Amino acid sequence: MIINTLIKLFKRDLAKLKEEIELYNDEANLWRVTQGISNASGNLCLHIVGNLNHFIGAEFGNTGYVRQRDLEFSLKQVPRAELLQQVDQTIHVVENTLIKLTAEDLQKDYRRRADEDAMTTAYFLVHLTMHLSYHLGQINYHRRLLDLD
Template sequence: MIAESLKSLFTRDLNKLKTEIESYQNEETIWKTDKNILNSAGNLCLHLVGNLNHFIGAQLGNSGYIRNRDLEFSLKNIPRAELIQQIESTIEVINSSLGNLSAEDMEKEYPLEALGYKMTTEYFLIHLLGHLEYHLGQINYHRRLLDVE
């Protein structure tokens, strides 16, 4: 079933996100920007957990999560341990929310037109996985470029 595959892939990539955040030698660098690097790894991490908690947790899992997207990009210097806790909580929300979806639910129209058009839940979940992977790659490059002694 596609929901099980998506649960596995989201869990895999959120664990990679956790590893990236843990891999910074200097915790302050998580929040660094430089020249054409406009978003810090910390803000991208907050953006990813906010995005997934909103579009999967709140919309599909009825978690009650309220998103403040502006804060995802404006908050600074959140301790690494708190970012890791948010990632771990997001994994739980993803697994709980997707675990309750049937194959029929995946074929239903997603409740929001988040991309500006109607789409199935399955389609949007695949989009969200791609979004996670895109920013995960940015965080990896951020760490390798800026986390130097």
Template structure:
């Protein structure tokens, strides 16, 4: 079974869903709302996902030269929907272009960076990245449906 086409399909599906979530915010500013006991806005989660995928897939597998600034993923604010959408689209292209050239046997090889407490295979890391994307996608969906609605009603 070729796993890489399935991974590409999953990343494409969920990054397209991420774009749909961004578009559905009623106002650009609502992407940056936070509520008590919620640490991150949807906009910052989007930036975090972009940084994560560009680091572990783009830079390492695709050799794009991307250099991550993780603190900026959580401190940058106020980008427009269009800017976030463009960045997600660029990230999707990078993910697809990086993975399409990855040989299937590379999934069994040790991933070059230490990401967790111990080394893992490239396949394990890529599966982790799909679940990480889905986890934050769910948070963004809740954020949009709750905070965007509350903010819209109180205006």
């Protein structure tokens, strides 16, 4: 079933997110931006965590998570250890939520906003994996470009 595939992909890419955050030589560079790069890796990490906890945790798992999207991009200097802890918690939320979804749940209509066309829950979950991968690539590039010895 697609649920097992989604769980594997989310766990793989969230583990890679942790690895990227850990690979920074200088923790301060997690928050560095430069011309042409407007989002620091630390903020992208917070955004990924917020996005998945909101859409998977709160929307599908009824976790009660309340997203503060503006803070995902405005908070600075969150310690690396705290970022890693948040990613670990997100892995747990994603896995525990997705494992409970049924084939019927995946075929239900889902809308992020009332003015948006409906999509299936399965389609939206695939979208979320691609969203994670997109930002993971940005973080990898950011690290290699801005975290110079």
